[in-house]
Amino acid sequence: MLKAFKKHIVDSFPELLDSHFIIACSGGLDSMVLTDLCHQAQLQFSLAHCNFKLRGEDSDGDENFVREYGDKLGVVVYVTHFDTIGFVNQHKVSIQMAARELRYAWFEQLLVQHTIPYVLTAHHANDNLETFLINLSRGTGIDGLTGIPAKTAILRRPLLPFTRQELESFAQVQKLKWREDASNTDTKYLRNKIRLEIIPKLNELHPTFSDNFNNTIHYLSQTETIASAYLQKLKEELFVEINGRFEISISRLKILNPLSTYLFGLFNAYGFKELENLEALLDGLSGKQLVSSTHVLVKNRDVLLLSLIDKKEKDEQEFLINENLVEINHPLTLKFSVVPERYNNSAKEIFVQKNKLKYPLVIRKWEKGDYFYPLGLNHKKKLSKFFKDEKVDVLTKEEIWLLCSNEQIVWVIGMRADHRFRVENSTEEILKIEMI
Template identity: 50%
Template structure:
């Protein structure tokens, strides 16, 4: 690899970097140091960011000193952050490697946001991509895992991904570039290092063109994903209906597809579900069955799968509202209270009640089984469970329904129906307007 090769790659595939404010994630190792020199020679607008994870004693401090000297030599702005990585790993019950990764990328994201950097450049190269492929293959993965490391991912960009470790080393030696050696890279304690030192060299010995052939294979896999994405768009239009709070998947239409299981995987893979056999079996499960990922819940409700985000519930299950309160926030949004002379807006998000009939404090809470009310416009009372059934609410929608109470009487099934006992008549004075708003209004 030469500077011209790198320049041609940037101009052809990553031209936006030429006009962007960039920060390079630099460890002090060969890969990131070479990336720094290449970008500097192209006169890109770069700064450096170095993480000291305090895992290798004096060696970690030596890497930091090296990066500081390099920044001074190249007249570049540099940011240094020191982390207590082992403490973080223990507190979050994760491995040292995962802790370092979390700390590193969280900090890069913060730098980019706070200091208005357009992109963060990392020094992943073709050999890293090959190792990642084998790691994912051993763990069991879908097509996305076999494609490997993306060249761009949000603010992250990997400009030397097409180039091999050997090519980068040749460039470094030809330019007489110094770098730091991480002693842990020689250890075979970790899976990636075992692949790097024990497995991949044998494969390269068997086929010297392993890396080139691997890149061709990944290009073919990427083309296959484009076909899958096109098919998925067509399926989504038929199967998926999204609202502000839920994603609904039509089970009958899913079951008519050639391979419902793989379509379910493609539709739901970004929501952190892992037990895909269980997800598939949900299609034939009883209504009310559900699965939970670390971020979402998938519920079987009659002929529909309903996906919703997990919301951390407040410990306070009941919110009390005094008469002087004008606005109250809760999980559904905000309730606003206003004395008015007449009724104007009559949407489901607004009700008008006879204020003289209210007993303060009012209370806000989730619905409970056995509760009943007198639906506005009807005579007689009705159990909430029957009302929800008539309204065809799903289990998730029921769980997220809140009630406004006066004493032990329901004033409003919020967003659905007011209670007839508090209705406004021609003689009502004062009239209280109660309206539901989301956080933006």
């Protein structure tokens, strides 16, 4: 693999041969293999490690491991610590998105501060395939099927041609050590399920599956480049900017054929991916609108108006709770305490078996499609049906918050607890959660 890696650097990343760069090193298998390959190839680099403070002693162990390895190689190790949970609560994003935004912003700062041109990440062929399958399962245009880019302005990903199996074999031969994140083997997460169960089956179907996939990604990427250039030119003609928003002629949209494909290509970047809703909007009444996480699209007579949502004006939607938190006062006041015995649940307080919870807990507003298992019923019920049965009016419904554990509802706060988190074993710790 070392020989193939060196050739790949010469052929595809010659800029790395004479430049000092930074390797993003978590301490896991992938980044440790990348670091060792660059070291054996006699390339000049430093290491950068992010401690997101999400896994307690394990996070600190990862940091110490990378520091010690950097010392062994005689390279500089840059380390930073993040208050990831605080960032999530402040910016209302997921943990994964928060970690991504924090680390890439820090990488850019490092490059400017130390006058270094590139950061290398250890994405490999399996990451490409996993991303492809995730996007395919969720529904996507061609841009979602072209894989992870090998190069951006500051990023380089030289391991994309290599599979996870090749990395593992190399690490075993070189007797490399690395740190394992226990959550990587939990198949309740979609990416892990794809990695551990689906990809091995695909490799069984054809001995050259990985090579065939890499070729397909290459062809799709070329096709996407051509399509994107055409759509960008069309967008420049159709999207007329007026006072900070775009006006798009409906009559000019309707002559495009195939209409649904054009609508997806023009509007999916703004978060509008439901083609039936987009087509219906063209013939809807004036004032009808679609709202994505970032934009609003409104029909106004014979045009569509596209506007960016000001995040500062959006309602706060999600808050995270660490295991050691005793009380939260925003968006509502909740108190958490371990008690020796449980009593009957009420609208204001519930008792749950603590070891059933997965942290961090999430407080969020309800969304269409949410369901839970109402305490005492032990069967699934959509929240929309639950609210209807409870005669909750529309305005009140929008003010209801949910307490969730690992995407499962623990408590429709102020109304009903979930049956799955009830206290079944009195010998386990009992957590009392009360609304004050």
